[in-house]
Amino acid sequence: MTTPVLSIRNLSVEIPTRQGIVKPVDGVSYDISEGEILGVVGESGAGKSMAGNAVIGLLNAPAHISGGEIWLNGVRIDPLKGEEMRKLRGKEIGMIFQDPLTSLNPLLTVGDQLAETMLTHLPISRKEAAERAVAALEEVGIPGAAERIDSYPHEFSGGMRQRVVIALALCAEPSLVIADEPTTALDVSVQAQIISLLKRLCRERGTAVMLITHDMGVIAEAADRVAVMYAGRLAELGNVRDVLTQPRHPYTHGLMASTPLASEGQKRLHQIPGAMPRLQHMPNGCAFHPRCPKVQKRCSHDPLPPMAEGRAACWSPLLAEAVE
Amino acid sequence: MNAYVTIKALTRVFDVSKPWLNRILERRGKALLTAVSNVDFQIEERTTYALVGESGSGKSTIGRMLVGLLDPSEGDVQVDGVNLATEADAAKVAKVRSHIQMIFQDPYASLNPRWRVRDIIAEPVASKGGETEGLAERLLEQVGLHPSDAGKFPHEFSGGQRQRICIARALASEPRLIVCDEPTSALDVSVQAQVLNLMSDLKEELGLTYLLITHDLTVVRHMADRIGVLYLGRLVEEADPQSLFDAPKHPYTQMLLDAAPRMDGFGREVPPPQGEIPDPIDPPSGCAFHPRCPIAEDICRQERPEMKALGKGRVACHLAR
Amino acid sequence: MSDAQMTTRAKDKSRWERFRESDFFYAFKRSPIALVSFTVVCILVLSAVFAPLIAPTNPFDPASLNLMNGFTAPMEPNAFTQETFLMGTDDQGRDVFSTILYGMRISLFVGVSAVLFAMVLGIILGLIAGYFGGWAETIIMRFADVQLTFPSILVAMLIFGIAKGFTPVEYRDQMAIWVLILAIGLSDWVQFARVVRGATLVEKSKDYVAAARLIGRSPWAIMIKHILPNALSPVLVIATISLALAIIAEATLSFLGVGAPPTQPSLGTLIRIGQGFLFSGEWWILFFPACTLLALALSVNLLGDWLRDALNPRLR
Numbered sequence: 018m019t020t021p022v023l024s025i026r027n028l029s030v031e032i033p034t035r036q037g038i039v040k041p042v043d044g045v046s047y048d049i050s051e052g053e054i055l056g057v058v059g060e061s062g063a064g065k066s067m068a069g070n071a072v073i074g075l076l077n078a079p080a081h082i083s084g085g086e087i088w089l090n091g092v093r094i095d096p097l098k099g100e101e102m103r104k105l106r107g108k109e110i111g112m113i114f115q116d117p118l119t120s121l122n123p124l125l126t127v128g129d130q131l132a133e134t135m136l137t138h139l140p141i142s143r144k145e146a147a148e149r150a151v152a153a154l155e156e157v158g159i160p161g162a163a164e165r166i167d168s169y170p171h172e173f174s175g176g177m178r179q180r181v182v183i184a185l186a187l188c189a190e191p192s193l194v195i196a197d198e199p200t201t202a203l204d205v206s207v208q209a210q211i212i213s214l215l216k217r218l219c220r221e222r223g224t225a226v227m228l229i230t231h232d233m234g235v236i237a238e239a240a241d242r243v244a245v246m247y248a249g250r251l252a253e254l255g256n257v258r259d260v261l262t263q264p265r266h267p268y269t270h271g272l273m274a275s276t277p278l279a280s281e282g283q284k285r286l287h288q289i290p291g292a293m294p295r296l297q298h299m300p301n302g303c304a305f306h307p308r309c310p311k312v313q314k315r316c317s318h319d320p321l322p323p324m325a326e327g328r329a330a331c332w333s334p335l336l337a338e339a340v341e
Numbered sequence: 342m343n344a345y346v347t348i349k350a351l352t353r354v355f356d357v358s359k360p361w362l363n364r365i366l367e368r369r370g371k372a373l374l375t376a377v378s379n380v381d382f383q384i385e386e387r388t389t390y391a392l393v394g395e396s397g398s399g400k401s402t403i404g405r406m407l408v409g410l411l412d413p414s415e416g417d418v419q420v421d422g423v424n425l426a427t428e429a430d431a432a433k434v435a436k437v438r439s440h441i442q443m444i445f446q447d448p449y450a451s452l453n454p455r456w457r458v459r460d461i462i463a464e465p466v467a468s469k470g471g472e473t474e475g476l477a478e479r480l481l482e483q484v485g486l487h488p489s490d491a492g493k494f495p496h497e498f499s500g501g502q503r504q505r506i507c508i509a510r511a512l513a514s515e516p517r518l519i520v521c522d523e524p525t526s527a528l529d530v531s532v533q534a535q536v537l538n539l540m541s542d543l544k545e546e547l548g549l550t551y552l553l554i555t556h557d558l559t560v561v562r563h564m565a566d567r568i569g570v571l572y573l574g575r576l577v578e579e580a581d582p583q584s585l586f587d588a589p590k591h592p593y594t595q596m597l598l599d600a601a602p603r604m605d606g607f608g609r610e611v612p613p614p615q616g617e618i619p620d621p622i623d624p625p626s627g628c629a630f631h632p633r634c635p636i637a638e639d640i641c642r643q644e645r646p647e648m649k650a651l652g653k654g655r656v657a658c659h660l661a662r
Numbered sequence: 663m664s665d666a667q668m669t670t671r672a673k674d675k676s677r678w679e680r681f682r683e684s685d686f687f688y689a690f691k692r693s694p695i696a697l698v699s700f701t702v703v704c705i706l707v708l709s710a711v712f713a714p715l716i717a718p719t720n721p722f723d724p725a726s727l728n729l730m731n732g733f734t735a736p737m738e739p740n741a742f743t744q745e746t747f748l749m750g751t752d753d754q755g756r757d758v759f760s761t762i763l764y765g766m767r768i769s770l771f772v773g774v775s776a777v778l779f780a781m782v783l784g785i786i787l788g789l790i791a792g793y794f795g796g797w798a799e800t801i802i803m804r805f806a807d808v809q810l811t812f813p814s815i816l817v818a819m820l821i822f823g824i825a826k827g828f829t830p831v832e833y834r835d836q837m838a839i840w841v842l843i844l845a846i847g848l849s850d851w852v853q854f855a856r857v858v859r860g861a862t863l864v865e866k867s868k869d870y871v872a873a874a875r876l877i878g879r880s881p882w883a884i885m886i887k888h889i890l891p892n893a894l895s896p897v898l899v900i901a902t903i904s905l906a907l908a909i910i911a912e913a914t915l916s917f918l919g920v921g922a923p924p925t926q927p928s929l930g931t932l933i934r935i936g937q938g939f940l941f942s943g944e945w946w947i948l949f950f951p952a953c954t955l956l957a958l959a960l961s962v963n964l965l966g967d968w969l970r971d972a973l974n975p976r977l978r
Binding site: 060061174176177204205206207208209210212213214231232233234235237238257258261262271272273275276277278284285286287288289292293 | 395396499500501502529530531532533534535537538541556558559560562563564596597599600601602603604605606607608609610611613614617618
C-alpha cells in the first residue's frame with residue numbers, strides 16, 4: 018500500500034484553562050490518500066476544526082498538540098516549528114477557510130498574491146508566475162481572468178472570492194488541501210459551484226482534501242470517506258456511503274435521523290436528547306453515553322474500543338453482526 | 342380558512358447612497374436598493390408560511406416589515422383585518438402588534454448579555470406593567486428548560502438553549518403570529534431538530550401562526566404548509582410543499598432544488614447553477630432571473646412577469662406551463 | 663463548580679458571587695501590576711479620605727500654626743521649638759505631610775468629580791449620537807472633532823478664564839474648585855462620547871435591541887437599560903485612565919496658578935509653592951508633594967492600562 022498523503026496518529030490537543038486542562042481533540046487517527054476527499058463532520062465543539070488547525074500548525078496559544086503524530090508524505094511534521102512550518106504550510110498544504118477575507122490580503126491585488134505565493138514555493142520566473150496567475154484564475158472559473166487579475170479582494174463577490182482563495186490554495190501545487198467550512202457562508206447555488214470546483218480540481222491534480230463541515234449533504238456529495246467526530250474523539254470512520262446509510266455509531270445514527278430530510282413525512286423530527294458536553298465536564302468512558310439510546314454499563318467507565326476503518330468507537334454498535 | 346396576514350404589493354426601497362458631499366464630488370446620483378418589490382401573499386391562521394430565498398432575496402426585510410421593525414415604502418400589511426399602515430385607531434394597531442412576535446437567527450446576539458433570563462423573558466409583560474410573578478419560570482418549563490434557569494445569564498447556555506429562551510420571550514406576550522427569521526441556521530443539526538420539534542409542538546398547543554424565513558430547503562419542506570420562493574426581492578413562486586418539491590414550476594425554484602446538497606447524493610455530479618445573484622441596486626430588466634435562466638426568451642428580458650395561478654400554486658414566469 | 667451544583671441551586675447568584683467567580687477577578691488576582699497599583703491607589707485614597715484622622719496637624723487651622731516651625735527639615739528637630747516633622751514644614755511652619763494629605767483630598771475630589779461629569783456628559787451625548795444618528799450625530803461628533811484639535815489643558819484654561827470672569831470676586835476662591843471641575847470635565851467628555859457612540863452603533867444592530875423595539879420599548883428605555891450596560895466596560899477603562907489625566911490636569915492648572923487657590927491647596931498648588939524654595943535648599947517642600955502626585959497618577963494609570971487589557975483586548 019502506498020503511503021497516505023496525510024496520516025494522523027493518536028492526535029491530542031490540550032488547552033490549559035482556569036478549570037484545568039481541557040482536551041478539544043483526544044486521540045484522533047485518520048489517513049488521507051492521494052486524490053481522496055475525507056469529510057470530517059461533527060457538530061460545533063466536536064474538535065473538527067481544531068484537528069485541522071493542528072495539522073497546519075495554526076493552533077492559537079495556549080492550545081497545543083499534547084500527543085500523537087502527524088505525518089505528511091512520510092515526513093513527521095508535528096515537531097516542526099516556526100519558519101519550517103511556515104514553508105511547509107504554503108508549499109505542501111493549501112488552506113481554505115469559511116471566510117475568504119481571512120485568507121486574502123486586502124492591500125494586494127489577487128494577481129500579486131497568486132504570483133507571490135508561487136514565487137515563494139516554485140522555481141519559476143516572475144514572468145512565468147504572472148502568466149500562471151491568470152491561468153489559475155481561469156481554472157477556478159473567474160470570468161475575464163486576464164482583466165480581473167489586477168483587482169483587489171473586496172472587488173469580488175463572496176462566491177468569486179472563495180474561488181480566488183481556492184486558486185491561491187492550489188497554486189503552489191500542494192499535496193494536501195484543508196478546507197474548513199468552505200461553503201458555510203455562501204448561498205446554496207454558489208455552494209454547489211464551489212463544491213463541484215473543489216472536487217474537479219482535486220481529482221485532476223490528485224490532491225488530498227480534508228473537508229471539514231457540519232453539513233451532511235455536502236459530505237455526502239463531495240467526500241469519498243468520512244470521519245465523524247464527537248466531543249473531540251472520532252466516533253466513526255469509513256466509506257461515506259456506508260457511514261451515512263448504515264451508521265454503526267449511535268451518534269451518527271442520531272445525527273442522520275435528526276436531519277429534516279430523513280424524517281420526511283413524519284410530524285416530528287428524530288431528536289438526540291441532551292446536548293454536547295462542555296469540554297470542562299467531559300463524561301467518563303464514552304463521551305456520548307449520557308445521550309446514547311443503547312448505553313451499557315461499561316460505556317460510562319471503560320475506555321473506548323480501538324478504532325479502525327469502517328468501525329465505530331462504540332461498545333454496542335448498530336449492525337453488530339457486521340463487525341467482527 | 343381565513344387569512345390572518347395579508348400582504349399586498351409590498352415594496353421596500355433602501356437609500357444606500359454615499360453621503361451627499363461624496364455624491365457631489367464623484368458626480369453620482371442617489372443609489373436606491375429595492376430589497377422587496379411588489380410582493381403579495383396571505384398567511385392562513387394556524388399555518389406555517391415559509392419564505393425561501395438566498396441572500397439578497399428580501400426575505401428578512403419582509404419579516405421585519407411585518408413585525409414593524411421597518412416601514413414599507415409602498416404596499417400594505419394587514420394583520421387580523423387591521424391595516425397596520427393606515428389604521429387610524431392607535432389602540433387597535435397596538436393590540437394587533439402585541440400579537441406579533443419574532444425569533445431571530447443569532448441566538449448569541451438576540452439576548453442581552455447583561456440581563457438575567459428571568460428579566461429577558463418577562464420584559465414584554467413588565468414593560469407594560471403586567472404581572473410577571475412566576476411568568477419566566479412557567480415559560481421556561483414550556484420551552485423545555487428548567488425553571489431554576491431563570492436566574493442565570495445568557496452566556497451560561499448553549500446556542501439551542503438560548504433559542505429556547507428567545508422562544509419563551511416571544512411567548513410571553515401571548516402572540517398569535519411569530520415571525521421566525523432563520524431560527525435554526527446557527528444551530529447544529531441535532532439541536533435544530535429539538536428546536537423545530539418545539540416549534541411544531543407550540544404551534545399545536547397554542548394555535549400559533551408562523552412566518553418561517555429560511556434558506557434551508559430541508560427545514561422548509563418539513564415545517565411549511567405553504568412556501569413562497571423569493572428571488573431578488575420578488576416572489577417568483579408559491580405553492581404547497583408537495584407540489585413545490587415534486588414539480589417546481591419556476592426555473593429558479595428548480596435550480597435551487599437541484600443545487601441543494603442531498604444526503605443521498607453520493608458522488609452526485611450535477612452541472613452547478615450558472616452565474617451569481619445580480620446586484621440588487623441595478624437589477625436585470627424584465628424577469629430578474631433571466632440572465633441565469635436556461636430557458637429565457639426575449640419576452641423575459643423585456644417584461645416583468647406577473648404572478649399567475651398555475652396548478653395548486655402561483656408562479657411568476659412567462660414560460661411556466 | 664459542577665453543572666449539577668449549578669442547576670440545583672435555586673437562589674440566584676449575587677453580583678458579588680458572580681464577581682468572585684469571574685475571569686476578571688481571576689486575572690486581577692494573578693496580575694502583580696494590578697495588585698500593587700490597586701493597593702497603592704487604595705492607600706492613597708483612604709489616607710486622603712481620612713486625612714483629618716491621620717494628619718498630625720490641620721494645616722489650615724491658623725491656631726495650630728507656629729511660624730517658628732518654618733522650614734524645618736524632615737526628621738530633624740526644629741532649632742527653636744524642638745518639634746520634629748516627618749516630611750518637614752514649609753515657610754509658614756505647616757507640616758508638609760499634613761498638607762499633602764489635605765492636598766490629595768482636593769486633587770482627588772476635583773479629579774473624580776471632573777471625570778464623573780465628563781463621563782455622564784459623554785455617555786448621554788454618545789448614546790444620542792449613536793442611537794439616533796442623523797443630524798444629532800453630525801452636530802455632536804463634529805463638535806467633538808473640533809474640540810479634539812485643541813489641547814485639553816488649553817480648553818480647560820479657556821473655560822476656567824471665562825468662568826472666572828462671571829463669578830463675583832468675593833466668591834472666587836469658593837467657586838474655584840467647582841470651576842476647575844467644570845473646566846477639566848468639559849475638556850474631557852469627547853473620548854467618552856466617542857467610545858459610547860461606537861459601542862452603541864455595535865449594540866444597536868444586535869437583535870436583542872430589535873427584540874426590545876418589537877415589544878414597544880421607548881428609545882430611552884432601550885438606550886439606558888439595554889445598550890448602556892453593554893457599553894460600560896470601555897467606559898470604565900477610559901474613566902480610570904481619564905482619572906489619572908484629570909489629576910495631572912488639575913495639578914498643571916494649579917501649578918500655573920489658575921487652579922485651586924492657596925486657601926484650599928491641591929497637590930499642584932503645593933508643588934507650585936514648593937518650587938519657589940527648591941533652589942534655596944528647602945527641597946522637601948517640593949519633593950514630597952511631587953512624589954505623591956507621581957505615585958497617585960502612575961498607579962491609577964497602571965490600573966487603567968491593566969483594566970483595558972483585562973476587559974477588552976481589542977482596545978489595545
